[in-house]
Amino acid sequence: MPRSAGRRSDRSTPRLSPLVWIAAGVALALLVLPLAALAVRAPWAQLPELLGRSEVVSALTLSLGTALLSTLIALALGVPLALVLARSAAWPVVPRRVLRALVTVPLVLPPVVGGVALLLLLGRRGLLGGPLEDAWGVTIPFTTTAVVIAQVFVAMPFLVLAVEGAIRASDRRFEQVAATLGASRATVFRRVTLPLVAPGVSAGAVLCFTRALGEFGATVTFAGSFPGVTQTLPIATYLELQRDPQAAIALSLVLMVVSVVVLVALRDRWVPGTTA
Amino acid sequence: MSATSGERRGAGDLDVHVSLRRGSFALDAAFLALAGRTLAIAGPNGAGKTTVLECIAGVTVADTVGVRVGERVLDDVGTHVPPEARRVGMVFQEYLLFPHLTVLDNVAFGPRSTGAGRLEARERAAEWLHRFGLSGLSDRRPHRLSGGQRQRVALARALVTEPDVLLLDEPLAALDVEVRDDVRLELADHLADFGGATIVVTHDAADIRTLADDLVILERGAVTHDGPVAAVFDGPTTAYARRLVGRAGA
Numbered sequence: 388m389p390r391s392a393g394r395r396s397d398r399s400t401p402r403l404s405p406l407v408w409i410a411a412g413v414a415l416a417l418l419v420l421p422l423a424a425l426a427v428r429a430p431w432a433q434l435p436e437l438l439g440r441s442e443v444v445s446a447l448t449l450s451l452g453t454a455l456l457s458t459l460i461a462l463a464l465g466v467p468l469a470l471v472l473a474r475s476a477a478w479p480v481v482p483r484r485v486l487r488a489l490v491t492v493p494l495v496l497p498p499v500v501g502g503v504a505l506l507l508l509l510g511r512r513g514l515l516g517g518p519l520e521d522a523w524g525v526t527i528p529f530t531t532t533a534v535v536i537a538q539v540f541v542a543m544p545f546l547v548l549a550v551e552g553a554i555r556a557s558d559r560r561f562e563q564v565a566a567t568l569g570a571s572r573a574t575v576f577r578r579v580t581l582p583l584v585a586p587g588v589s590a591g592a593v594l595c596f597t598r599a600l601g602e603f604g605a606t607v608t609f610a611g612s613f614p615g616v617t618q619t620l621p622i623a624t625y626l627e628l629q630r631d632p633q634a635a636i637a638l639s640l641v642l643m644v645v646s647v648v649v650l651v652a653l654r655d656r657w658v659p660g661t662t663a
Numbered sequence: 664m665s666a667t668s669g670e671r672r673g674a675g676d677l678d679v680h681v682s683l684r685r686g687s688f689a690l691d692a693a694f695l696a697l698a699g700r701t702l703a704i705a706g707p708n709g710a711g712k713t714t715v716l717e718c719i720a721g722v723t724v725a726d727t728v729g730v731r732v733g734e735r736v737l738d739d740v741g742t743h744v745p746p747e748a749r750r751v752g753m754v755f756q757e758y759l760l761f762p763h764l765t766v767l768d769n770v771a772f773g774p775r776s777t778g779a780g781r782l783e784a785r786e787r788a789a790e791w792l793h794r795f796g797l798s799g800l801s802d803r804r805p806h807r808l809s810g811g812q813r814q815r816v817a818l819a820r821a822l823v824t825e826p827d828v829l830l831l832d833e834p835l836a837a838l839d840v841e842v843r844d845d846v847r848l849e850l851a852d853h854l855a856d857f858g859g860a861t862i863v864v865t866h867d868a869a870d871i872r873t874l875a876d877d878l879v880i881l882e883r884g885a886v887t888h889d890g891p892v893a894a895v896f897d898g899p900t901t902a903y904a905r906r907l908v909g910r911a912g913a
Contacts, residue, residue, distance in 0.1 A: 560755060569777035
């Protein structure tokens, strides 16, 4: 095999097959062209008027507010869950894998199914929703609360897994150093563990926020689409497409810009040096 | 130097007995480290040197551990004082300075964690940095320090808490060979000022000669030599000890 022996010498600059380049080009076009079309066909002249409409403003406010609240809840609950998950490495195999699977399932579950599941738990006849309404008269489905719950359900796993990865990658010996310096467990967590995993936490929060902002399936199923109450930006966009395509395009632009701005701004400011 | 000489134990002397089994690795070591003196623990890789230090610091729990400083029991049957309450300072391998804190805040971490206010903690830290000739580096982050500077900061960070016992895990191994001699001499000066028992883990004979008064050699989890450095260097009885001392033929 003299030929292959000769080829092996250019291993330092491996040449990709033209087929790989073509496939990669198609893949990139698939990702970029739709967004380009959106920008090209956008009704730029009417944009201020379209975005000034009260239903647009209320959908945008609702979306940003609920996504922000969902992210805060996901942070408060998800970081402790990530800690437990990271420490579960020392557990026996079965409970460890079960826990990981439970956290991961919402990631792979179609959001609509998540919405149905939430209805069965918290709906007016749901496992918890029934007693809740009977005892306190509390109804959750088709309220803004339901929007937030749906977003947390869908988006929190992203945060949990990002934070857990950061915790596992961090050197536990820093915590030991802190302990030998006299720091209590709470101090170690606050002044060492948390700052060291902060990049992971902020990356997870960004992922969680953008995922919550874009949430459609679980929200529309569990919370419906009442303007001003549960009609978030993605749902409003979908509905406008039937009625007023120009408005739908404008809304899509807003969603795209908000997502990209959040991603870029937060990555540069709070996630320096993390691997892309 | 024998571990059973409890009746000779002084107020700051460290009495250690560690025994544990992890898979095929077994460790069973007992020795005494005297206050005001430096004890070197030497031994081949995997002999259990770091594990012994971690047990003394309380960050690893062995199957049976007896650790006392004077009459103060840190570990015994049914007793385990957590690391934060042991008053045992440790300089870890690679120093492990907190990357998110400045040099000043690294050193202030101990006082701050043990109840000092922010200002007082920083004052005490600044005092130690001054003593170690590091005042100009207060505002730097650890990644912008040289290896020797990192080592001094790590030492200052451990000493500012005024521990009863000081542990150093291979304090020179992370340094470039060219600076190692200077840093070693300086470390010897600082250790001479420390009043408690000091333990240095190393496998470098130069470290032992310069830093240590007493020497314990640990091989495959067991103590093979224990005594004043000169005595051990005079009569090495194992192949490892002979190589360490530099007398291959003896």
